[in-house]
Amino acid sequence: MSGPGRPGRDDSPDRLYTLTGGRSRSGENSPFDLVTLVVAECDPAPGMQSEHAAILRMTERPTAVVEIAAELRLPVSITKILLTDLLDAGRVSARHPRREAVPDLDILEQVLVGLRNL
Amino acid sequence: MDSATSRASAPLGASADNGLKIVVVGGFGVGKTTLVRSVSEIRPLNTEETMTQAGASVDDLTGVGAKTATTVAFDFGRITLDARNVLYLFGAPGQQRFWFLWDRLFSGTLGAVVLVDTRRIDDSWYAIDRLEKHGTPFVVACNDFGGPEFAPEQIREALDLDPHVPLVRCDARSRESSKLVLITLVEHVAALYAGAGAGTRPAAPARASRQELV
Ligand SMILES: Nc1nc2c(ncn2[C@@H]2O[C@H](COP(=O)(O)OP(=O)(O)OP(=O)(O)O)[C@@H](O)[C@H]2O)c(=O)[nH]1
Numbered sequence: 178m179s180g181p182g183r184p185g186r187d188d189s190p191d192r193l194y195t196l197t198g199g200r201s202r203s204g205e206n207s208p209f210d211l212v213t214l215v216v217a218e219c220d221p222a223p224g225m226q227s228e229h230a231a232i233l234r235m236t237e238r239p240t241a242v243v244e245i246a247a248e249l250r251l252p253v254s255i256t257k258i259l260l261t262d263l264l265d266a267g268r269v270s271a272r273h274p275r276r277e278a279v280p281d282l283d284i285l286e287q288v289l290v291g292l293r294n295l
Numbered sequence: 296m297d298s299a300t301s302r303a304s305a306p307l308g309a310s311a312d313n314g315l316k317i318v319v320v321g322g323f324g325v326g327k328t329t330l331v332r333s334v335s336e337i338r339p340l341n342t343e344e345t346m347t348q349a350g351a352s353v354d355d356l357t358g359v360g361a362k363t364a365t366t367v368a369f370d371f372g373r374i375t376l377d378a379r380n381v382l383y384l385f386g387a388p389g390q391q392r393f394w395f396l397w398d399r400l401f402s403g404t405l406g407a408v409v410l411v412d413t414r415r416i417d418d419s420w421y422a423i424d425r426l427e428k429h430g431t432p433f434v435v436a437c438n439d440f441g442g443p444e445f446a447p448e449q450i451r452e453a454l455d456l457d458p459h460v461p462l463v464r465c466d467a468r469s470r471e472s473s474k475l476v477l478i479t480l481v482e483h484v485a486a487l488y489a490g491a492g493a494g495t496r497p498a499a500p501a502r503a504s505r506q507e508l509v
């Protein structure tokens with residue numbers, strides 16, 4: 178069912194401000210999609226911002242941005258800002274969804290095969 | 296399939312590299328979360344997105360000229376399709392303010408399922424209108440809550456539905472039924488793009504039998 182508490186809603190604006198160093202919350206120019214798969218490129222280190230460390234633990238295996246947001250209980254836009262920090266520092270890599278102007282029929286066929294096999 | 300049984304938050308395989316999106320939209324209590332849960336390999340999780348916008352109030356909030364924050368909560372599940380492709384299913388409310396976030400969250404979506412409760416058909420009209428405007432392919436799935444039976448033509452008429460849009464009946468509580476809804480959608484999308492001459496080779500034509508379940 179619905180998880181414990183809505184992410185972000187209970188957090189004071191101060192906490193969100195601190196988390197992101199006061200940067201814009203819009204995440205408008207973020208390279209991350211909701212379903213970009215994030216993979217850790219290093220282990221959490223002592224002294225790291227706790228959210229950064231949490232993301233690195235969570236992404237030992239590929240994990241979608243939206244799953245990270247849900248687990249951190251933070252709005253997606255804030256999560257993207259944290260991820261951008263990690264990406265810029267080379268601590269995670271990002272596997273963005275393949276995006277053609279028009280969906281690739283091969284991919285659609287793979288989706289159908291996967292669904293029929295469910 | 297390696298994904299088959301785990302219902303906990305099973306990690307993806309190391310080779311997963313392509314996330315895909317399908318959005319399930321519909322009015323309150325229409326069965327969005329139920330459908331996501333029926334087919335998801337993880338327990339549905341929820342999260343939210345907030346958008347701050349100047350002035351333009353969406354929900355008739357007062358605060359003239361003040362910045363208003365629009366928050367939209369949505370839930371999601373996951374289906375591992377194969378070693379590389381992972382499908383994320385989003386259950387999202389179709390109310391007005393949600394569409395302000397559509398481009399941010401759901402651009403690049405494969406397609407959408409509009410869930411309809413035939414006792415409250417009007418709830419779905421807005422979502423259909425928006426999807427058409429966004430050019431997102433969609434199917435309409437009528438969840439059976441035991442209301443009066445309607446002929447497909449009546450439902451199409453009430454929704455002012457384009458004849459090419461598949462209309463199916465479903466029971467969101469059933470995995471098989473929910474799966475069929477998704478298959479109908481993806482077949483519809485494939486047929487659309489194949490028909491548009493986008494592909495170099497023909498895709499399997501959408502199966503008429505499935506599209507005419509209602
Ligand atoms: N009879 C019947 N009941 C259903 C069906 N799908 C869902 N329900 C029931 O309807 C209720 C609401 O379902 P939800 O999946 O929570 O609906 P929702 O669209 O996620 O609701 P909100 O997120 O609150 O807008 C639950 O009690 C479900 O068990 C269906 O196909 N048939």
Ligand SMILES: [Mg+2]
Nearest residue numbers: 327328370386
């Ligand atoms: Mg719900």
